[in-house]
Amino acid sequence: MPPEVLAQAADEMLDWPDAQGKRCGMGVMEMSHRGKQFQSIYEQAEADAREVLGVPPEFCILFMQGGGLAENAILPLNLAKMGMADFVLSGSWSEKSFNEAQKYCDAQVAASGKADRYTTVVPPTQWQLRKHASYVHVCSNETIHGVEFQQLPDLKALGSDAELVIDFSSHVASRAVDWGRVGLAFGGAQKNLGPAGVTLVVVRKDLLGHALPICPSAFNYQLVAQNQSMYNTPPTFAIYMLGLVLQWVKRQGGVAAMESRAVQRAQLIYDTIDSSSLYYNPVDKNWRSRMNIPFFLRDTSLDAAFLAGANERGLLQLKGHKSVGGMRASMYNAMPMEGALTLADYLREFEKSHA
Numbered sequence: 001m002p003p004e005v006l007a008q009a010a011d012e013m014l015d016w017p018d019a020q021g022k023r024c025g026m027g028v029m030e031m032s033h034r035g036k037q038f039q040s041i042y043e044q045a046e047a048d049a050r051e052v053l054g055v056p057p058e059f060c061i062l063f064m065q066g067g068g069l070a071e072n073a074i075l076p077l078n079l080a081k082m083g084m085a086d087f088v089l090s091g092s093w094s095e096k097s098f099n100e101a102q103k104y105c106d107a108q109v110a111a112s113g114k115a116d117r118y119t120t121v122v123p124p125t126q127w128q129l130r131k132h133a134s135y136v137h138v139c140s141n142e143t144i145h146g147v148e149f150q151q152l153p154d155l156k157a158l159g160s161d162a163e164l165v166i167d168f169s170s171h172v173a174s175r176a177v178d179w180g181r182v183g184l185a186f187g188g189a190q191k192n193l194g195p196a197g198v199t200l201v202v203v204r205k206d207l208l209g210h211a212l213p214i215c216p217s218a219f220n221y222q223l224v225a226q227n228q229s230m231y232n233t234p235p236t237f238a239i240y241m242l243g244l245v246l247q248w249v250k251r252q253g254g255v256a257a258m259e260s261r262a263v264q265r266a267q268l269i270y271d272t273i274d275s276s277s278l279y280y281n282p283v284d285k286n287w288r289s290r291m292n293i294p295f296f297l298r299d300t301s302l303d304a305a306f307l308a309g310a311n312e313r314g315l316l317q318l319k320g321h322k323s324v325g326g327m328r329a330s331m332y333n334a335m336p337m338e339g340a341l342t343l344a345d346y347l348r349e350f351e352k353s354h355a
């Protein structure tokens with residue numbers, strides 16, 4: 001979270017001020033979601049999401065609950081009108097999406113990078129896409145394996161009429177989305193957009209209204225859209241925080257500024273790792289993530305000392321995900337360049353002292 005957003009939330013916690021600075025006598029957590037105060041917070045957050053992410057008018061923006069994992073079920077329940085969905089497996093998250101969707105539709109793997117331990121992605125021209133699939137699911141940034149699509153696949157050019165669905169949870173608002181190629185995008189807010197508890201769904205309007213009869217009403221995209229994401233009580237505080245983060249992104253210069261910072265941070269860390277003989281990153285250079293950089297020490301007996309030294313310097317949460325081990329530097333939008341510089345210095349220093 002950007003510190004100035006946290007400071008603003010702290011200032012407004014007990015008594016929220018409106019756009020004119022007039023305090024209303026209650027905090028956001030105490031507001032009715034149907035009252036005029038929260039209504040204005042919601043409308044501003046939605047407008048800012050549209051502006052920051054460049055969402056065209058033919059798409060609607062939904063704020064849902066359940067996180068990315070719930071969307072793995074909600075998606076086939078809403079979109080698998082032909083009963084079929086194809087999946088591109090590029091890491092743990094797309095694998096989870098595929099496993100969940102199998103419960104609700106005929107899900108099939110169009111391509112899998114598993115044999116390469118998810119260090120690369122099968123090129124789109126080699127994907128086995130089915131003619132009647134309703135959608136093709138791609139995780140555009142694999143948070144655990146550190147694999148990121150540098151551009152979204154053009155399904156039409158690949159001869160497919162399916163809709164492209166992207167899970168952009170862990171790199172949303174760090175690069176522009178080519179909405180012309182996308183039918184639906186979803187992401188939990190908790191990396192680049194705010195705290196956990198709200199899931200952003202951006203869906204083209206013509207895809208609404210095809211839910212299976214067993215789809216729970218609260219997860220029916222059309223009902224959620226018709227009710228301005230208030231079919232049931234929305235996660236009001238998380239939406240408010242997401243709104244503050246989006247305003248911060250705008251003040252910084254928008255997604256273009258976020259992207260250029262991400263490129264600089266990632267370049268520095270990859271260069272440091274690639275020029276070292278102690279660390280390595282196994283991911284194909286064409287698919288390396290700017291947000292999540294997994295790396296390993298060639299001598300794993302040094303892992304504990306590396307992490308202890310990092311903690312002493314305030315470099316926190318560097319331990320890799322338990323499923324892959326090693327280390328992972330997750331550098332989301334709010335990470336200042338100084339964070340990346342401190343990490344690069346520490347990487348070099350630790351290597352020198354263990355040469």
Ligand SMILES: Cc1ncc(COP(=O)(O)O)c(C=O)c1O
Pocket residue numbers: 066067068069070093139141142143144167168169170188
């Ligand atoms: C790319 C991606 N998809 C889905 C998820 C799951 O999100 P949630 O924990 O909000 O269900 C995560 C969580 O880290 C993620 O990184």
